[in-house]
Amino acid sequence: MSADRLIRKIMEKKSVLCVGLDPVVEKLPESLRKDIEKGGKTLEAAADAVFKFNKVVLDAIEPYAAVVKPQIAFYEALGVPGLEAYRKTAAYAKALGLYVIADIKRGDIGTTSEAYAQAHLGYTDILGEKRRAFESDAVTINPYLGDDSNHAFSQWAAKEDGMTFLLVKTSNKTSSQLQNQKIGERCVFDVVGDMLKESPFAVKGDFGYTPLGAVVGATHPEELSQLRSSLEGCFFLIPGYGAQGGSADDATQGFDARGLGAVVNSSRGVIYAFGEEEDFGAKIAEAAKKSRDDLNAALERAGKKYWEA
Numbered sequence: 001m002s003a004d005r006l007i008r009k010i011m012e013k014k015s016v017l018c019v020g021l022d023p024v025v026e027k028l029p030e031s032l033r034k035d036i037e038k039g040g041k042t043l044e045a046a047a048d049a050v051f052k053f054n055k056v057v058l059d060a061i062e063p064y065a066a067v068v069k070p071q072i073a074f075y076e077a078l079g080v081p082g083l084e085a086y087r088k089t090a091a092y093a094k095a096l097g098l099y100v101i102a103d104i105k106r107g108d109i110g111t112t113s114e115a116y117a118q119a120h121l122g123y124t125d126i127l128g129e130k131r132r133a134f135e136s137d138a139v140t141i142n143p144y145l146g147d148d149s150n151h152a153f154s155q156w157a158a159k160e161d162g163m164t165f166l167l168v169k170t171s172n173k174t175s176s177q178l179q180n181q182k183i184g185e186r187c188v189f190d191v192v193g194d195m196l197k198e199s200p201f202a203v204k205g206d207f208g209y210t211p212l213g214a215v216v217g218a219t220h221p222e223e224l225s226q227l228r229s230s231l232e233g234c235f236f237l238i239p240g241y242g243a244q245g246g247s248a249d250d251a252t253q254g255f256d257a258r259g260l261g262a263v264v265n266s267s268r269g270v271i272y273a274f275g276e277e278e279d280f281g282a283k284i285a286e287a288a289k290k291s292r293d294d295l296n297a298a299l300e301r302a303g304k305k306y307w308e309a
């Protein structure tokens, strides 16, 4: 089961760090920006540089992280060559043994969600031949369209040993605008949480977690703690640590008493940790190690030593 596979990887790596792969051309190291100039500043040259960068990042962070999360928007921004860089990045990460969460944040009517799910969690049937478009272990999904949309993803996750992460309480500044609105006595994010609890796909694995995860930001530690109690068995992807101001201690609110049940994402705080350095891989490795240690120390302070679970 995918949640078991994810948890075993976390325990084996002794790391709850998820590194986000959000490449932006202007922020690439100078040598790679020069390659793009030499290549005529085309989408192709930029996408090549992005993939080269990601390979260095992935080799650098592999000892310190169990999970990576490429956010597809940064690749789509480079058009078709960008999507090819995305595909190769996810495949390279999987080959390194990393658990890959495709951050696609999709959701549409059931039939369209099914096509998204085929693309990212399963395969497309081309006149009887099964063809995989992209490789990933899990996807992020948007709950706004309701269960016919969510279940299309969950169905593919169940079939292909994958996971889904539903946006429950996001890390951004305006997340309260909709997510904290009340429906009766309860917040919208609680109602989204109910969708996870009541789903027929909420089947628990060896560690008590289902393949139906939730995205809950470290920037809202109170809600994170509250949701940890109400969503037993739901694995959390916790963004907002680092660049968005969430601390490791805030993030610990999303873990169960054993120190299990969550990964903490850092994108910009790790992949852009090199400043003007040319040996950027070494600096990125250092930043990943520092984040891993920071998170482990916070979990130890909270008495949540998952490595002893």
Ligand SMILES: O=C(O)c1cc(=O)[nH]c(=O)n1[C@@H]1O[C@H](COP(=O)(O)O)[C@@H](O)[C@H]1O
Binding pocket: 020, 022, 069, 071, 103, 140, 169, 170, 171, 172, 215, 216, 217, 239, 240, 241, 242, 243, 244, 265, 266, 267, 268, 269
């Ligand atoms: O689903 C996500 O990963 C996500 C959810 C959320 O609530 N907030 C959030 O920042 N993210 C993603 O996390 C990444 C930003 O991470 P930082 O660069 O560490 O702030 C981007 O890829 C966001 O799309």
